[in-house]
Amino acid sequence: xxxxxxxxxxxxxxxxxxxxxxxxxxxxxxxxxxxxxxxxxxxxxxxxxxxxxxxxxxxxxxxxxxxxxxxxxxxxxxxxxxxxxxxxxxxxxxxxxxxxxxxxxxxxxxxxxxxxxxxxxxxxxxxxxxxxxxxxxxxxxxxxxxxxxxxxxxxxxxxxxxxxxxxxxxxxxxxxxxxxxxxxxxxxxxxxxxxxxxxxxxxxxxxxxxxxxxxxxxxxxxxxxxxxxxxxxxxxxxxxxxxxxxxxxxxxxxxxxxxxxxxxxxxxxxxxxxxxxxxxxxxxxxxxxxxxxxxxxxxxxxxxxxxxxxxxxxxxxxxxxxxxxxx
Amino acid sequence: xxxxxxxxxxxxxxxxxxxxxxxxxxxxxxxxxxxxxxxxxxxxxxxxxxxxxxxxxxxxxxxxxxxxxxxxxxxxxxxxxxxxxxxxxxxxxxxxxxxxxxxxxxxxxxxxxxxxxxxxxxxxxxxxxxxxxxxxxxxxxxxxxxxxxxxxxxxxxxxxxxxxxxxxxxxxxxxxxxxxxxxxxxxxxxxxxxxxxxxxxxxxxxxxxxxxxxxxxxxxxxxxxxxxxxxxxxxxxxxxxxxxxxxxxxxxxxxxxxxxxxxxxxxxxxxxxxxxxxxxxxxxxxxxxxxxxxxxxxxxxxxxxxxxxxxxxxxxxxxxxxxxxxx
Ligand SMILES: NC(=O)c1ccc[n+]([C@@H]2O[C@H](COP(=O)([O-])OP(=O)(O)OC[C@H]3O[C@@H](n4cnc5c(N)ncnc54)[C@H](OP(=O)(O)O)[C@@H]3O)[C@@H](O)[C@H]2O)c1
Ligand SMILES: NC(=O)c1ccc[n+]([C@@H]2O[C@H](COP(=O)([O-])OP(=O)(O)OC[C@H]3O[C@@H](n4cnc5c(N)ncnc54)[C@H](OP(=O)(O)O)[C@@H]3O)[C@@H](O)[C@H]2O)c1
Numbered sequence: 225x226x227x228x229x230x231x232x233x234x235x236x237x238x239x240x241x242x243x244x245x246x247x248x249x250x251x252x253x254x255x256x257x258x259x260x261x262x263x264x265x266x267x268x269x270x271x272x273x274x275x276x277x278x279x280x281x282x283x284x285x286x287x288x289x290x291x292x293x294x295x296x297x298x299x300x301x302x303x304x305x306x307x308x309x310x311x312x313x314x315x316x317x318x319x320x321x322x323x324x325x326x327x328x329x330x331x332x333x334x335x336x337x338x339x340x341x342x343x344x345x346x347x348x349x350x351x352x353x354x355x356x357x358x359x360x361x362x363x364x365x366x367x368x369x370x371x372x373x374x375x376x377x378x379x380x381x382x383x384x385x386x387x388x389x390x391x392x393x394x395x396x397x398x399x400x401x402x403x404x405x406x407x408x409x410x411x412x413x414x415x416x417x418x419x420x421x422x423x424x425x426x427x428x429x430x431x432x433x434x435x436x437x438x439x440x441x442x443x444x445x446x447x448x449x450x451x452x453x454x455x456x457x458x459x460x461x462x463x464x465x466x467x468x469x470x471x472x473x474x475x476x477x478x479x480x481x482x483x484x485x486x487x488x489x490x491x492x493x494x495x496x497x498x499x500x501x502x503x504x505x506x507x508x509x510x511x512x513x514x515x516x517x518x519x520x521x522x523x524x525x526x527x528x529x530x531x532x533x534x535x536x537x538x539x540x541x542x543x544x545x546x547x548x549x550x551x
Numbered sequence: 552x553x554x555x556x557x558x559x560x561x562x563x564x565x566x567x568x569x570x571x572x573x574x575x576x577x578x579x580x581x582x583x584x585x586x587x588x589x590x591x592x593x594x595x596x597x598x599x600x601x602x603x604x605x606x607x608x609x610x611x612x613x614x615x616x617x618x619x620x621x622x623x624x625x626x627x628x629x630x631x632x633x634x635x636x637x638x639x640x641x642x643x644x645x646x647x648x649x650x651x652x653x654x655x656x657x658x659x660x661x662x663x664x665x666x667x668x669x670x671x672x673x674x675x676x677x678x679x680x681x682x683x684x685x686x687x688x689x690x691x692x693x694x695x696x697x698x699x700x701x702x703x704x705x706x707x708x709x710x711x712x713x714x715x716x717x718x719x720x721x722x723x724x725x726x727x728x729x730x731x732x733x734x735x736x737x738x739x740x741x742x743x744x745x746x747x748x749x750x751x752x753x754x755x756x757x758x759x760x761x762x763x764x765x766x767x768x769x770x771x772x773x774x775x776x777x778x779x780x781x782x783x784x785x786x787x788x789x790x791x792x793x794x795x796x797x798x799x800x801x802x803x804x805x806x807x808x809x810x811x812x813x814x815x816x817x818x819x820x821x822x823x824x825x826x827x828x829x830x831x832x833x834x835x836x837x838x839x840x841x842x843x844x845x846x847x848x849x850x851x852x853x854x855x856x857x858x859x860x861x862x863x864x865x866x867x868x869x870x871x872x873x874x875x876x877x878x
Contacts, residue, residue, distance in 0.1 A: 507691060531863040551681045
């Protein structure tokens, strides 16, 4: 048996490609292959050595894959895929539909039958941001946590502007307010709405004959998405759009500020600045795939979230090495 | 039996006082008392309800204290105290003599005899910074980690300047270089020495007849401490010193920058801005005292470091609540 952790990628979208790239940087993990619902012949993997299979090819591979990294969408794919695959494999996924986390956790926990490991909601938010919210409130119980997102591309809001008639292409960036960040950093514990904390910047390409003014109005007044924010709309041409707005940058801040005693302020800040949201999320998934293999080796079966995983389980190094190097 | 976690504080210096203040913010923990090597009659605790005992009063309290928080110094106290007390109690400490961590871990692990829990090196560095170094390198294996300290008061360097003849009082602040931080944040992965990353600022009060120029020379040329840094020395009067320089602020940054694929930079930054280093360290110790009680309840005996502790163990909330609230 190989000493490497044998990994399968389920679903080959942004995240799936990111996992493929990340595995190449982690020599203790080995890619068995990509498993897709599409015709595998139609997929051209980024790395020529990557093997692509139909998802049915997973049947019979239960003993030849240590961990499956589920890269499907949270809305439609994971609620179905997740429990089906957790009934046969150890899994790691980035489920991010906040309101449905308890239900998804329960379904995944049941699917493992106490014989496999499932780590859910791995990534940065949920994920590393959740971990930092937890450390912050446990250490400074008399305090406030603020999350700022951005500067980053919001998938849902970009989809919403692209649905407006006359819009040929469009993206939406969420921008955290520098003023709000400074207030929180100063330790003054302000009360801030999401609106106070963020502005929204839309960049669009018009279809031939698209009415710029009407589209602008449709965007800035769109309920739930934009009406409660300060929103700017910039029109550019297709060439500039393709050159400047195809990447998926993101990031943000989790700031906990509190008092350890009256008059004594303490501020903890965690910040991500990501050139590529899906590649970073994939890198986190890969580190937790290592943890999943370790939990399984220790017999710690069932569903887990990132909050339940000791940091040392993410590293290829031994606990002794980590203590000597990092403490 | 009480449902609260019953805690004892061993040693009543800066950290001990910080733990006393922090426990007041954590209703699920209860302070049994402070245990000191000094005559308990001579100590006046910050909170009138705090009971102070001689350290020998610990004899016979093995079943009435769930966790001892060891607040002695790392150099002389913990290497002796630590194993002695870990042989009878569950313990948490902030041992920070980096080079001796493996040895101390082994001594504490042996002392627990597989029947008690000892969590060592809890605080921010070692501690939260160690955790963030680990997350950073596990998630971005192709990257560099930079730690910056400050702006903060360095105890060892302050002691060194106070030993110079003619110095009546003095403190030393370590200042991280804004330029170096910007370089690291940009993702350009510079090579930086500790000197490039920090400057040192000394604030002193002269004794009557102290020779300012000679003292300045003695400081800036002091081997190991200052000779390799850009150091400034400011002379002020005793009144200003007592007003402005009695607090113990500290903090710093751990920044991991790396590539998830060629051309794609990702930056993770963790930052602390602390009005009081010992109060913050104490707040971390208290959260890990909660974890120690939980590890003990689960039978996970032996020595642990912060790297081995799942985040959820630090929170008073249940895993279900944490998932619903933080993921
Ligand atoms: N926790 C976090 O911080 C975090 C961050 C980012 C994303 N996420 C989560 O990650 C999920 C996946 O994100 P993603 O960006 O990878 O989504 P995506 O690119 O839309 O891919 C989702 C799935 O759609 C299928 N697909 C991809 N490209 C396709 C195409 N051209 N034609 C037809 N089907 C295609 C793939 O499955 P098949 O190969 O089987 O067809 C793929 O697994 C998101 O839903 C989000 O919930 C979480
Ligand atoms: N990991 C981290 O991030 C971190 C951060 C900060 C500090 N630390 C560690 O914490 C350790 C303790 O720091 P600290 O600032 O609390 O040290 P401290 O104030 O010097 O106290 C150390 C011990 O000295 C005794 N003591 C205190 N005041 C005294 C006085 N006026 N006269 C005689 N004895 C006195 C106390 O023991 P008795 O009551 O028994 O006499 C106390 O426990 C440091 O050595 C450092 O290693 C770690």
